[in-house]
Amino acid sequence: xxxxxxxxxxxxxxVAEAAEMLAHYGEKGRLYAGxxxxxxxxxxxxxxxxxxxxxxxxxGLDKIEAKNSSLHIGGTVTHRAIENSPLVRERLPxxxxxxxxxxxxxxxxxxxxxxxICFAEPxxxxxxxxxxxxxxxxxxxxxxxxxxxxxxxxxxxxxTALAADEILTAIEIPLxxxxxxxxxxKFQVHERPTLSLALVLDVDASGNAITKxxxxxxSVSLTPCRSDKADAxxxxxxxxxxxxxxxxxxxxxEAADPGDDLEGSAEYKRHLxxxxxRRAFAQALSGAPR
Amino acid sequence: xxxxxxxxxxxxxxxGKPVEMECEAEETLAEVLRNHLNLNGTKVSCEVxxxxxxxxxxxxxxxxxCTYLAYEARGKNVATIEGLEKPDGTLHPLQQAFIDxxxxxxxxxxxxxxxxxxxxLDENPQPTxxxxxxxxxxxxxxxxxxxxxxxxxxxxxxxxxxESKK
Numbered sequence: 001x002x003x004x005x006x007x008x009x010x011x012x013x014x015v016a017e018a019a020e021m022l023a024h025y026g027e028k029g030r031l032y033a034g035x036x037x038x039x040x041x042x043x044x045x046x047x048x049x050x051x052x053x054x055x056x057x058x059x060g061l062d063k064i065e066a067k068n069s070s071l072h073i074g075g076t077v078t079h080r081a082i083e084n085s086p087l088v089r090e091r092l093p094x095x096x097x098x099x100x101x102x103x104x105x106x107x108x109x110x111x112x113x114x115x116x117i118c119f120a121e122p123x124x125x126x127x128x129x130x131x132x133x134x135x136x137x138x139x140x141x142x143x144x145x146x147x148x149x150x151x152x153x154x155x156x157x158x159x160t161a162l163a164a165d166e167i168l169t170a171i172e173i174p175l176x177x178x179x180x181x182x183x184x185x186k187f188q189v190h191e192r193p194t195l196s197l198a199l200v201l202d203v204d205a206s207g208n209a210i211t212k213x214x215x216x217x218x219s220v221s222l223t224p225c226r227s228d229k230a231d232a233x234x235x236x237x238x239x240x241x242x243x244x245x246x247x248x249x250x251x252x253x254e255a256a257d258p259g260d261d262l263e264g265s266a267e268y269k270r271h272l273x274x275x276x277x278r279r280a281f282a283q284a285l286s287g288a289p290r
Numbered sequence: 291x292x293x294x295x296x297x298x299x300x301x302x303x304x305x306g307k308p309v310e311m312e313c314e315a316e317e318t319l320a321e322v323l324r325n326h327l328n329l330n331g332t333k334v335s336c337e338v339x340x341x342x343x344x345x346x347x348x349x350x351x352x353x354x355x356c357t358y359l360a361y362e363a364r365g366k367n368v369a370t371i372e373g374l375e376k377p378d379g380t381l382h383p384l385q386q387a388f389i390d391x392x393x394x395x396x397x398x399x400x401x402x403x404x405x406x407x408x409x410x411l412d413e414n415p416q417p418t419x420x421x422x423x424x425x426x427x428x429x430x431x432x433x434x435x436x437x438x439x440x441x442x443x444x445x446x447x448x449x450x451x452x453e454s455k456k
Contacts, residue, residue, distance in 0.1 A: 009359075035357065
């Protein structure tokens with residue numbers, strides 16, 4: 001067995017104390033939640049920390065609540081808790097369905113939503129859906145609290161806009177209106193998605209026209225990506241939009257600008273974007289409001 | 291700033307029996323089980339939470355013990371393959387079903403497979419085939435093939451349902 005390098009474990013009693021610890025240890029310390037990304041990277045010596053700050057000892061960050069027409073998911077809530085939460089399943093089923101598809105049953109039992117976002121792994125299931133849903137991250141550091149949109153917090157591969165002392169305390173997700181439909185789909189042959197695609201559509205009362213759209217393609221480039229131009233092509237009468245899906249996918253893929261890697265060639269990922277946008281469109285419009 | 295923990299005072303239930311010991315903060319549950327407690331039934335392979343060979347249950351949930359800190363087991367119930375048989379040596383229905391369905395060849399993945407399946411059946415005693423496949427998706431076997439493994443889980447579910455009616 002590969003041993004982990006030595007570290008000290010710290011148990012902050014509250015967010016302020018955790019922020020102090022992170023500030024004090026700087027690059028020698030890191031916030032630790034489920035460990036399903038961090039400990040693997042540390043075991044393979046890709047990351048070295050002498051101090052881990054166990055955010056799970058901070059009370060109150062493991063709650064899921066609905067307030068002000070949005071869902072608040074605490075930073076240390078596990079994927080499994082999201083998957084099984086009656087509140088999420090009833091109020092935002094697409095989020096529960098996405099959580100059910102993350103990695104494997106062991107990762108879901110320990111991995112957290114906050115950890116997933118803060119690790120900023122480019123092949124993240126939650127990041128893609130959360131960007132489409134217009135979710136925001138609440139973060140807190142020594143100098144107070146701020147709120148960041150998904151495209152603000154995720155700035156690159158394994159890179160976030162968080163300051164060294166900042167902690168993601170919750171993700172706030174606006175609940176879908178009755179006129180909105182959502183779908184999350186992915187293509188995966190390895191342990192992480194090759195491509196993930198999330199789509200949120202606003203439909204008119206007849207259900208035959210789309211009044212607003214938000215499509216996100218993830219896992220194909222450094223951060224999940226969307227495009228105003230692609231979204232504009234997804235608005236209009238349903239039969240017209242169906243004819244424009246290929247164009248919308250092309251524009252979306254251009255914006256994402258996928259690269260060649262072990263998951264496949266850039267051309268392949270552009271192709272998959274088209275396939276999965278079409279499937280997501282059909283799925284979103286097939287069901288009840290999500 | 292107070293010092294962090296280098297040494298963790300660890301108290302937990304292991305296969306129903308209390309354990310009290312010390313470990314280092316960076317020691318994984320697999321290291322504690324295999325190196326300190328001499329329980330070698332838990333296998334370690336990929337060390338990146340992909341293969342499932344090291345699956346043990348913590349408070350009933352499957353975890354990858356290769357990259358799950360022993361620190362996390364504080365105050366919890368840990369179940370390993372060694373705890374499945376009854377004191378008289380009778381095998382757990384899952385163990386017996388893996389034999390009856392020839393659900394292993396080399397056997398390296400088997401402890402993890404059985405513990406993962408136990409977590410499923412404890413939560414969902416009558417899973418559909420699709421539910422079994424979804425749940426077992428993260429446990430990799432490289433020689434037996436998955437058909438007999440799924441069959442064994444189905445068989446064990448049937449046996450356990452009959453036993454619970456007795």
